[in-house]
Amino acid sequence: MTLIFLGVSYIVLLLIILKMPKRLSLPEVYITFLVVSFHTLFADLLFADILDLYDLMKQNGPQFSDLAIQITLPVLFGILYLNFMPNEKEKFIPYFIFWVAFSTVYEQISRYFGYVEYKGWKIWFSVLFYIYACAFMRWHYRFIRNGINKE
Template structure:
């Protein structure tokens, strides 16, 4: 069931990325993909493996899990950055939506067996998602600022 859940989510996100109007350049897509993937891999390595607070699917590294970690979070990250509003007043509700959505998706992932908690609490994830979303806002603004200066 976990394979169906993750592949279905990846397929839906991939289709969305092909049919929505993307406001990002190729360089922004590429660096956003890398930034999200690096963030996810580091977080899961430290919190999941070193601190051993959760497992993704089965304990230990799995080829399928690595594939999902390299693809699925980045598709969410690109969707997040693509529609991110510039004004701060509009950004706060946007941030709250994405943090809430991410927590709900994580709970659903736990239900389907992708995430197996071993001491981790989902409200800690909410704090992580706030930080990750704020980092991606900074990251995107940094990319655009660098591009506009050239």
């Protein structure tokens, strides 16, 4: 069930990304890929491996399959988030709330299908992490957009 869930997630995300109007440049996608992958790997290393608060795919310790998923799946969500992110504060706030809620729900669905197994992790930790991640991604977007446009 876990692999089917992950496969469906990849297919849906890739189809959306292929069909969506592109608002991100290739350098922005590339930089976002690296930044999101780093944050995901760091968070999972700290919370899953060092603090042992959850497991991915019911495996203890890092596995190649975990690594492949960690450096690709969150990036696809990050690209979607940035591509449609509104600049106006009035529009961004509901967008931000939607993505924090969506990310939390997606994580719970991941638990149901066996990708994530809590071992001390609490759902409110996830909400706090997604608040940080979505706020960071807004800053990240502005930072790279300003840096690329200056060149």
